[in-house]
Amino acid sequence: MNLHLSPAPHVHSNQSTRVLMRNVLVALIPCVVAGICLFGYSAALLMLASVLTAVVAEYIWQRATGNKVRVGDLSAVVTGLILALNLPPQAPLWLAVVGSAFAIVIVKGLFGGLGDNFINPAMAARALLLASWPRYMTVWTAPTGLNSSVDAVSAATPLLTPGSYSLGQLFLGNIPGSVGEVCKLAILLGLAYLLFTHTITWRIPAVMVASTFVFTWLFGKNPLTSVLSGGVLFAAVFMATDYVTCPMTAPGQFVYAAGIGLVIALIRCFGGYPEGVTYAILLMNIAAPLLDHVFKRRVYGYEKGAKVQNG
Amino acid sequence: MAEKKSMGALLISGLLKENPLLRLALGLCPALAVTTTAFNGLGMGIATACVLLCTSVVVSLLRDLLPEKGRFVAFLVISAAFATLAQMVLKGWQPALCASLGIFVPLIAVNCLILNRADAFAAQNSPAAAIADAVGMGLGYIVAMTLTGAVRELLGAGTVFGQRVLAAGYQPVLLAVMPAGGLLVVGLLIGIANAIAARHSGKKEGESA
Numbered sequence: 001m002n003l004h005l006s007p008a009p010h011v012h013s014n015q016s017t018r019v020l021m022r023n024v025l026v027a028l029i030p031c032v033v034a035g036i037c038l039f040g041y042s043a044a045l046l047m048l049a050s051v052l053t054a055v056v057a058e059y060i061w062q063r064a065t066g067n068k069v070r071v072g073d074l075s076a077v078v079t080g081l082i083l084a085l086n087l088p089p090q091a092p093l094w095l096a097v098v099g100s101a102f103a104i105v106i107v108k109g110l111f112g113g114l115g116d117n118f119i120n121p122a123m124a125a126r127a128l129l130l131a132s133w134p135r136y137m138t139v140w141t142a143p144t145g146l147n148s149s150v151d152a153v154s155a156a157t158p159l160l161t162p163g164s165y166s167l168g169q170l171f172l173g174n175i176p177g178s179v180g181e182v183c184k185l186a187i188l189l190g191l192a193y194l195l196f197t198h199t200i201t202w203r204i205p206a207v208m209v210a211s212t213f214v215f216t217w218l219f220g221k222n223p224l225t226s227v228l229s230g231g232v233l234f235a236a237v238f239m240a241t242d243y244v245t246c247p248m249t250a251p252g253q254f255v256y257a258a259g260i261g262l263v264i265a266l267i268r269c270f271g272g273y274p275e276g277v278t279y280a281i282l283l284m285n286i287a288a289p290l291l292d293h294v295f296k297r298r299v300y301g302y303e304k305g306a307k308v309q310n311g
Numbered sequence: 312m313a314e315k316k317s318m319g320a321l322l323i324s325g326l327l328k329e330n331p332l333l334r335l336a337l338g339l340c341p342a343l344a345v346t347t348t349a350f351n352g353l354g355m356g357i358a359t360a361c362v363l364l365c366t367s368v369v370v371s372l373l374r375d376l377l378p379e380k381g382r383f384v385a386f387l388v389i390s391a392a393f394a395t396l397a398q399m400v401l402k403g404w405q406p407a408l409c410a411s412l413g414i415f416v417p418l419i420a421v422n423c424l425i426l427n428r429a430d431a432f433a434a435q436n437s438p439a440a441a442i443a444d445a446v447g448m449g450l451g452y453i454v455a456m457t458l459t460g461a462v463r464e465l466l467g468a469g470t471v472f473g474q475r476v477l478a479a480g481y482q483p484v485l486l487a488v489m490p491a492g493g494l495l496v497v498g499l500l501i502g503i504a505n506a507i508a509a510r511h512s513g514k515k516e517g518e519s520a
Binding site: 131134 | 482483484485486487489491495502
């Protein structure tokens with residue numbers, strides 16, 4: 001008889017990295033479709049280039065370092081797609097390729113691969129691109145749709161021209177912005193799917209949006225427009241919730257999400273950039289280990305508040 | 312005390328096996344701050360190496376006179392004197408370079424590479440050995456600083472020593488010449504140096520086995 005001995009817990013969950021990442025990809029479909037409908041085929045090409053680079057870079061890196069090739073866990077596809085959705089629709093393709101390769105090799109691979117990266121790879125890549133090639137990263141174009149006679153119409157980001165777009169336009173995405181962030185309806189559909197499949201909990205998205213709302217209001221901006229412009233909603237659903245780089249406990253996640261909202265409001269209202277979502281998330285990513293240290297999970301088998309040795 | 316090494320071994324080890332920047336991670340602050348071009352890296356490397364050499368010789372000569380407790384103050388006074396001298400020479404000879412290195416020229420006085428070599432080596436060895444160690448370490452630092460500067464200049468401007476290397480259409484990675492980019496480049500170079508060293512020592516073990 002073949003007996004298999006293993007310590008508790010014995011309940012097996014069907015959640016695997018592949019399943020979770022597949023859920024995220026499904027949740028991103030509305031954003032992808034909205035991005036292509038609004039900005040045309042150049043947005044589709046951008047996503048294709050970014051995803052392909054991420055997957056190829058992951059494969060080459062894992063082969064070169066003698067690790068097991070885990071491209072099948074789909075995490076590289078998610079990183080590549082999220083990066084592309086964070087780029088301006090008219091960004092040159094090489095920008096997506098460079099950013100994607102940087103995210104996978106430098107931010108993820110060099111730190112030990114999925115689970116060991118200390119900041120969100122897509123966000124770090126966006127920060128690199130923004131710092132290195134600002135003239136491509138800050139060119140916004142108005143949505144022209146699929147069957148437009150012109151390639152692009154340049155326009156200012158709504159963050160610089162508050163009040164020029166109605167709330168309805170901001171909600172449906174008929175505004176200049178990054179490929180994936182403009183259509184709030186699509187993001188909410190994705191959020192619903194992620195909540196329904198228990199891929200993420202409501203905590204981080206809800207607290208982050210609420211915090212942005214409250215702090216931009218306190219700092220004297222229109223809070224509703226602030227939440228609906230720029231990348232707040234997209235980041236709240238798809239980037240701040242990254243398992244690897246957010247705190248593990250509920251209180252930690254509350255502080256983390258509230259902190260992101262505060263930093264976004266600070267950068268937008270007092271900083272030199274119109275948008276601050278990228279830096280807000282990177283900053284709080286770095287704070288996540290500290291939050292995990294402050295808000296420790298109760299160790300199984302110990303009373304609440306009991307001192308754990310070697311904790 | 313560590314085993315006695317020959318002069319030649321001291322020279323070589325500073326250059327490769329114990330490269331101050333890439334293997335011992337000494338003198339990181341100027342390496343991150345001023346190596347935005349290969350020329351700046353070279354200039355800073357030479358200035359630091361000269362101060363290191365002079366400080367090491369003087370510390371070695373005075374090694375029996377220096378008190379055990381206050382030795383770091385003595386090292387600082389000696390290196391500060393030579394750093395001031397280096398600043399004057401640079402200002403008169405290469406005013407443009409001196410201006411672009413800025414505050415980091417007087418800060419050579421507190422460069423941890425110099426204090427480390429004074430304490431760990433010069434204070435316990437003869438002047439001849441101290442010279443060999445300082446020359447090896449200094450050359451190693453110059454090479455590493457120039458390399459860091461060259462990589463950052465290549466990425467950040469497409470040139471090396473002001474000569475265009477990459478095609479004119481190249482879109483420079485501005486991040487490479489920012490401090491964050493310096494940290495990334497130095498980190499990657501340290502990683503490469505470690506990989507080479509690991510492979511090298513692995514081979515040696517294989518040969519002796």
